[in-house]
Amino acid sequence: MDLAFTKEEVAFREEVRAFLRDNVPATTRQKMIEGRHLSKDEMVAWWRILNKKGWGVSHWPKEYGGTGWSSVQHYIFNEELQAYPAPAPLAFGVSMVGPVIYTFGNEAQKKQYLPRIANVDDWWCQGFSEPGSGSDLASLKTKAERKGDKWIINGQKTWTTLAQYADMIFCLCRTDPSAKKQTGISFIVFSMKSKGVTVRPIQTIDGGHEVNEVFFDDVEVPYENLIGEENKGWDYAKFLLGNERTGIARVGVSKERIRRIKDLASKVESAGKPMMEDQAFREKLAAVEIELKALELTQLRVVADEGKHGKGKPNPASSVLKIKGSEIQQATTELLMEVIGPFAAPFDEHADDGSNEAMEWTAQIAPSYFNNRKVSIYGGSNEIQRNIITKAVLGL
Amino acid sequence: MDFDLSEEQRLLKESVEGLLGDAYDFDRRKKYMKEPGGWSKAIWGRFAEQGLLGLPFAEGDGGFGAGAVETMIVMEALGRALVVEPYLTTVVIGGGFLRHGGSAAQKEAHIPAIIDGSKTLAFAQLEKNSRYDLADVATSAKKKGDGWVIDGEKFVVLNGEAADTFIVTARTKGGQRDAGGVGVFLVPANARGIAKKGYPTQDGLHGADVTFTGVEVGADAAIGDPENALPLIERVVDEARTALCAEAVGLMDESLKTTVEYLKTRKQFGVPIGSFQTLQHRAADMFVAVEQARSMSMFATMATDFEDAKERATAVAAAKVQIGKSGKFVGQQSIQLHGGIGMTMEAAIGHYFKRLTMIENTYGDTEYHLRRVTAGGGLV
Numbered sequence: 001m002d003l004a005f006t007k008e009e010v011a012f013r014e015e016v017r018a019f020l021r022d023n024v025p026a027t028t029r030q031k032m033i034e035g036r037h038l039s040k041d042e043m044v045a046w047w048r049i050l051n052k053k054g055w056g057v058s059h060w061p062k063e064y065g066g067t068g069w070s071s072v073q074h075y076i077f078n079e080e081l082q083a084y085p086a087p088a089p090l091a092f093g094v095s096m097v098g099p100v101i102y103t104f105g106n107e108a109q110k111k112q113y114l115p116r117i118a119n120v121d122d123w124w125c126q127g128f129s130e131p132g133s134g135s136d137l138a139s140l141k142t143k144a145e146r147k148g149d150k151w152i153i154n155g156q157k158t159w160t161t162l163a164q165y166a167d168m169i170f171c172l173c174r175t176d177p178s179a180k181k182q183t184g185i186s187f188i189v190f191s192m193k194s195k196g197v198t199v200r201p202i203q204t205i206d207g208g209h210e211v212n213e214v215f216f217d218d219v220e221v222p223y224e225n226l227i228g229e230e231n232k233g234w235d236y237a238k239f240l241l242g243n244e245r246t247g248i249a250r251v252g253v254s255k256e257r258i259r260r261i262k263d264l265a266s267k268v269e270s271a272g273k274p275m276m277e278d279q280a281f282r283e284k285l286a287a288v289e290i291e292l293k294a295l296e297l298t299q300l301r302v303v304a305d306e307g308k309h310g311k312g313k314p315n316p317a318s319s320v321l322k323i324k325g326s327e328i329q330q331a332t333t334e335l336l337m338e339v340i341g342p343f344a345a346p347f348d349e350h351a352d353d354g355s356n357e358a359m360e361w362t363a364q365i366a367p368s369y370f371n372n373r374k375v376s377i378y379g380g381s382n383e384i385q386r387n388i389i390t391k392a393v394l395g396l
Numbered sequence: 397m398d399f400d401l402s403e404e405q406r407l408l409k410e411s412v413e414g415l416l417g418d419a420y421d422f423d424r425r426k427k428y429m430k431e432p433g434g435w436s437k438a439i440w441g442r443f444a445e446q447g448l449l450g451l452p453f454a455e456g457d458g459g460f461g462a463g464a465v466e467t468m469i470v471m472e473a474l475g476r477a478l479v480v481e482p483y484l485t486t487v488v489i490g491g492g493f494l495r496h497g498g499s500a501a502q503k504e505a506h507i508p509a510i511i512d513g514s515k516t517l518a519f520a521q522l523e524k525n526s527r528y529d530l531a532d533v534a535t536s537a538k539k540k541g542d543g544w545v546i547d548g549e550k551f552v553v554l555n556g557e558a559a560d561t562f563i564v565t566a567r568t569k570g571g572q573r574d575a576g577g578v579g580v581f582l583v584p585a586n587a588r589g590i591a592k593k594g595y596p597t598q599d600g601l602h603g604a605d606v607t608f609t610g611v612e613v614g615a616d617a618a619i620g621d622p623e624n625a626l627p628l629i630e631r632v633v634d635e636a637r638t639a640l641c642a643e644a645v646g647l648m649d650e651s652l653k654t655t656v657e658y659l660k661t662r663k664q665f666g667v668p669i670g671s672f673q674t675l676q677h678r679a680a681d682m683f684v685a686v687e688q689a690r691s692m693s694m695f696a697t698m699a700t701d702f703e704d705a706k707e708r709a710t711a712v713a714a715a716k717v718q719i720g721k722s723g724k725f726v727g728q729q730s731i732q733l734h735g736g737i738g739m740t741m742e743a744a745i746g747h748y749f750k751r752l753t754m755i756e757n758t759y760g761d762t763e764y765h766l767r768r769v770t771a772g773g774g775l776v
């Protein structure tokens with residue numbers, strides 16, 4: 001048992017840090033620090049820099065452009081990205097559909113899609129949730145009917161993150177209406193530019209436009225866009241959701257935010273002294289820091305375990321990561337709200353495009369707080385996570 | 397970075413758990429508690445036989461030269477079995493003072509007797525007004541000739557009745573709360589001028605209030621610098637806190653296991669109560685609390701070797717906060733999920749809760765350690 005990173009791992013961390021320092025565009029970093037929205041071009045520009053370096057799809061197998069890093073190196077890389085901060089690779093392509101394609105797709109699909117995912121030539125979005133299918137995802141109704149060499153797709157997806165930027169969608173569709181709910185689903189990918197695809201924005205309580213409704217009205221998709229086998233889509237979806245167990249804790253994000261809290265609390269005065277000198281406030285902050293340290297250690301335990309024993313058998317502690325990670329992210333946004341106090345009020349109506357440069361960055365604090373309520377809902381709500389612990393770990 | 401136990405550590409874990417599985421259960425524990433001093437000499441003898449009492453001591457002193465991880469393994473197992481024998485006060489604290497501050501002669505006089513099980517120790521530190529402040533010492537040690545005369549009152553001295561030797565904190569100079577001027581002294585329990593009032597504690601251990609009236613000891617009684625022993629005390633007490641964190645993880649593990657077992661077997665409304673989602677989610681939250689506590693117990697254990705004393709102290713304090721919170725939650729919810737049976741002396745679960753509760757209040761509670769973390773500048 002040894003907490004220390006090896007010399008090689010420490011050197012690797014330095015290498016990542018130096019790369020970020022030299023290559024992340026300054027405005028991109030500054031916007032992230034201030035919690036402002038990045039434009040599509042800003043994100044894509046950065047991801048192409050990362051891809052050119054060979055780190056765009058770091059966890060993929062080497063033959064598809066991955067790095068061959070150890071679990072610990074991946075952990076370090078992700079933490080440094082989050083802490084710098086710089087945008088993490090687009091999860092929908094790199095972490096979600098990419099691994100499904102290289103694991104279950106055919107050679108033609110691998111050749112066609114993987115390099116474009118790596119370079120973000122295609123922006124991918126995820127067609128899973130539907131208005132009637134949230135936590136009970138397998139009840140989804142969007143239908144794909146086979147007609148000759150085509151699929152005809154009809155239905156509606158929702159909560160589709162950044163669909164307004166998307167070129168491609170990976171979609172769970174019901175292909176056998178007579179089968180039991182999990183068994184009649186297929187995993188189909190297609191262009192968002194297809195005829196019959198309509199994207200309608202959903203404005204969230206923070207005022208932002210992150211998620212969308214997507215409608216499919218007789219969308220024609222080539223049959224070969226089916227990934228893997230027909231009616232096996234649920235297995236691929238489970239594979240996809242289980243793939244990223246450790247990133248979900250977002251320890252680096254919370255660390256970065258705590259530094260921001262400390263910085264801001266040293267400047268904001270209350271009763272004639274900086275908030276940071278208020279003992280009650282400091283204790284509240286310290287309590288979150290302790291939770292975060294515990295989570296970081298829990299995450300390292302999972303990472304070390306995966307590195308040693310493979311990803312096959314998940315460490316029971318991994319189900320802790322989502323619950324605690326989201327609670328801590330929310331707690332940090334609450335503390336930022338507390339620091340800024342009454343000055344949280346001004347609302348930036350142009351936060352999405354950043355056109356109102358006169359707005360103070362502190363106008364992003366309340367939206368960030370509102371927006372972060374989502375983290376305990378998405379990716380399997382925290383209540384679903386408790387169900388998983390109940391069944392898979394406690395055997396109840 | 398590696399969280400797995402080495403082959404030797406795994407064997408140690410198996411052997412301690414084997415011993416306790418064989419010799420310790422809830423009913424026998426009740427018997428052990430009734431023996432003189434509040435614990436079993438026979439069990440202590442078996443600890444000695446298996447080498448547990450010599451684990452942390454250097455090989456040159458007759459020990460095994462084991463580290464903090466080995467202590468963690470043992471303490472977790474002791475927690476799991478709800479052991480009442482004085483491992484913490486004798487091996488972790490007593491042993492800690494001797495290892496980190498003892499002279500060659502002091503080591504020779506005490507360590508072999510600790511290792512072979514013939515001697516146990518007690519740490520006489522708490523005073524009426526000191527609460528958790530280790531520097532707050534009113535008990536005095538005054539120079540007399542070459543030696544010292546100790547006067548003062550110490551409270552809730554664990555293993556105070558059975559111990560052969562006290563390790564006493566006493567002020568050699570300065571004001572009651574000064575960081576400087578605190579010494580640590582080895583005092584034979586049968587020295588003239590010592591009066592003890594023993595009692596069982598809430599969690600089934602044994603304590604004593606001990607009065608020192610004109611107790612005379614030699615110059616060789618002082619461990620380390622008699623005028624500046626606070627850094628030594630802080631180091632040893634941090635190790636004791638770390639050991640308590642590990643014990644608490646064992647207690648929480650067992651509490652959760654017992655509770656989940658109960659949820660599976662107890663039937664109401666014709667079904668196991670574990671089929672109710674509200675109870676399932678409570679149990680899931682207990683699991684989260686235990687895992688977070690386990691992580692912080694490991695963190696404190698590994699912090700034992702941190703070079704920087706302040707960093708080490710902050711890490712241990714943070715761990716104690718996590719253990720305090722998790723322990724309270726797991727302990728209280730274990731009782732709640734057991735329902736009425738959890739309220740009875742007869743069921744083991746309540747005793748786990750009581751031990752967890754007392755651990756929170758030993759060497760600094762959650763609030764105290766939260767302040768220490770803020771004083772240390774936090775963790776991020």
